[in-house]
Amino acid sequence: MGKNVNLTCKVANLIFKNPVLTASGTFGYGVEYEKHLDLNKLGGFVVKGLSIKERSGNNPPRIVETPCGMLNAIGLQNIGVDRFLKEKLPKIAKFNTHIIANIYGTQIDEFLELAEKLNNAERISAIEVNVSCPNVRVGGMLFGKDPNMVFKLTSAIKKVSDKPIIIKLTPNVSDIVSIAKAAESAGADAVSLINTIAGMVIDVKSKKPVLFNKIGGLSGPAIYPVGVKMVYEVYHAVKIPVIGVGGIYSADIALQYMIAGAMLVEVGTANFVQPNITIEIIKGMEEYAKREGISNISDIIGSCCK
């Protein structure tokens, strides 16, 4: 007891001071949270999904609360990669933590253009690729639903980018393991999972879906068992690091993800409820390690019996 716990984790060539990151779309561009927590204490943060052009997103209503969760259909509203690099990145560059850019496109070329633009941004540690978006070239099917498409996209991005590439997987597939393997064989440095789970809420009075977009993505505490299970399955199928996302709101849930096989975790919706929740989670992890006599937190990764 009393010994310091080593919380560092390594993904690709990057050392994270602790395994706790924030998830894309739930932490703005970082600056919004400055007054709520010391960003230097985070393992890293993933910024809101960036596209080539600024996007205004879906019409409202965009969110609806569900038991222990929420459904969102924001429509990837963002300021576009150029404005991000010019206006936001300089403001967060001072933080001593990893900044990960999340990107999203409607065809492979757009992803490549994004990856190229981010290549020169020194403070961007890695790129997380959101494949939960429709590929307009093939009738709007999600990139992330087809292993071949994920393979093609990943290898193309790897060719143009010098940064570690994280492929962020959608849970809305019949076999997430095959998608993760496709990403791995195309050279992905890591996979993160899960993105939101597709869902719908109906207003019984009007008999219409509550969201303008009809369908939204479920997030929050309600979804964590789905994420833990998928991380567990993927961990046993690939050799690259797995990043656990989905419903994390306490150190306990974050630890479940790590024991299932996650090297790092991303906290999403919980930031909305408790802006400094990530700091609490880091503390809780450290206490757990001390209590259990663990000196390196990375020792617990994948320790769940098979």
Add this chain to the structure above:
Amino acid sequence: MQLQIVSNKQVSKDTYLIKIDNPEVFDAYPGQFVMVRVNNYNYPLLRRPFSIYNLSNTIDLLYRKVGEGTSMLSLKKPGDSIDILGPLGNGFKIKSDKKLILIGGGIGIAPLCFLKKKIDERKMNCETYFGFNSKDEICVDYGNIATIDGSFGYKGNVVDMAIDKIEENSLIYACGPTIMLKKLALLCHEKKCNMEVSLESRMACGMGVCLGCAVETKNGMSLVCSDGPVFDYKDILWEKM
């Protein structure tokens, strides 16, 4: 911020006034709001937005019990602690060269009561028009009151009661149901006067990151939480509301 509840009492039908101990750090403008966590568990998950109704040595919120979250809030006892985030958003701007008219519908009176206090403190004048469905809902002891069922004051809606008082030089501050605000927007357009409206929308974070509370404006999508909740009525695309 964990603060202590000083009192939490029903003041009219389904309407409650909660007073929360105010640490000195907390100052706010009329129209600003706070995000309240109604319990420490994951259900209900999201914080609830409430306008600031009054601010002194307590932070006061006037709320209507409409669902799960507000019902749970109504059960809180003095001495219980409560987690609030704020003050958030942009409030009303008080202008001295205009005839100020406050028009509130139902629980929409909450931010206007705080505004009225600030206008009074500046020794300026304003007229107040508040509308309710019926007498038992009334939770204010001043102003011109309208009730839909005619059980108190003017019989009918609050906009019809105020209509003759609105002039070109008027500046209206309004908060209430969307249909009321839409009606007022049309009226302001006809009378060529100005209006600041406080809007409501479902929101998760209250600080401009979830992008959930979007409203369509002349300048594209705006966020109720961080661009508003108070907007110039001319910026809002009312046909989309």
